[in-house]
Amino acid sequence: MISLFEEGAMQIDWDEVTHVTKVDPAKPLPTDLEVLSGTDLVLVGGSDDVTEANTLETINLLQAAHPDKLVFQEPYSAAHVSSATVERADAVAVPAVYNGDRDHFVGKHVDLFTEIGEQPAELLGATLPLVGRFVESKGRDVVAELAANLVGEGYVVQHLESAAADRAGVDTTYTPEQVAGAALATETFYGFPIFYVEYSGTYGGPEDVDAAARYLEETKLFYGGGIDSAEKATEILEAGADAIVVGDCFHDDPETFQATIPN
Template sequence: MKLRWDEITHVTKADPAKDLPPDLGVLDRTDAVMVGGSDGVTAENTLDTIRAIKRRFPEKPVLQEPYSSSHVSTDTMEAADHLAVPAVYNGDREHFVGKHVDLFTEVGSKPEEVLGTGLPVLGDLIASKGLDAVSRMTNEIVGEGYVVQNPASTAADVTGADEPYTGEEVAGAALATEAFYGFPVFYLEYSGTYGGPDDVEAAATHLDDTVLLYGGGIDGERRTREILDAGADAVVVGDCFHDDPARFLETIPS
């Protein structure tokens, strides 16, 4: 399913390590769902989450956003519409370039030897479907320029993002995302805290074609509207989806 970012203003972040709401009907008005998390996530619970959402909403775009290749399998690739791969600008080398170079090194230089390298998405796909699967996988990847702005979060701990960016650095990262790296998405992640509109405005100044996502502390339509008015293309809402579905519904713009 091709993503139509111009039609998306609200994205739900579903954590496979958390229980889904009893009634998935709360997802009816969200535009897309991103499945991923940094703690307690496996390929198995990721697959369960994707399949549960797709059973209820087969036409709704679902992206898998893994923090580790161990979260990805042939089955998750088949179940999700896209694979969103973060490159964390203010993280350690492993989470900006290391994992990505390792992955494509294996694909490009010795795909027949990938089995057993710890990259199940490649090994399983190549073993079962041949090298055409690598081309398909590449077409389904959505690269994300990613900034983690809450140093106390699990995401920061996992990625080594010890220091949040200043507004000037956020603007620079946004400019690099579009003008140099060519990623289709720039993601400002506050991981449960509300960062407000300032960094959004700084980033939006430099983005024309790249989609600007904001996640963190969205707990009602007022904050959703504030972030969208500041220049974000979409808000990403996660915690209250799991913890308070009624409040989650209030985050969806009318």
């Protein structure tokens, strides 16, 4: 997985990203997608009832409504990724859940690259010139092409009763000290561009954000969970988060969602 700090990687001005919307392909979208005009980045992904088909449909709808908006796919399974989603999304964000089980830290990444190596045509599209070079390159070119669009996310899930925790095999939360350690590892060891503290529908407050922020310089700190007001958004950003991630109220209450977008 490539770091977006490296020369030649996809370039994103992360300093311009302060509000992120997480869109669940298995949930209905608001009738008026103009509500997204103030967000900086959209992550498409979810835990339950998500498929490659509804992921692709959602990406297409979002890009049709906002062609200049960054739209990333954030898959919870390699089965959600296809040649079509890779082609349509601006990037594929791949979580590495530090406090999850092995399958959701190392295992899922090995599975993803195993599929690339064994079935490049199925993943990237048999008509692509890239696939024609697969025999000679033994998959290196295919991996390089996909890796250029992969964004690694160091991830800590802090709500044990959430679907995200269940899917990732999370059975314990981290202390603020452990969150700080995970943040430090994300930047100095893994080189991921994003460190994500996820409270999955509950509001965790600024403590974890404050603990992590002091150790991050290049890696961007995302916080998600329970942000349903301007006051909570401000509290998290002032604690040191580079961006807040808002999901539930986007689907459930677009008016409240708009209040979370910083002025």
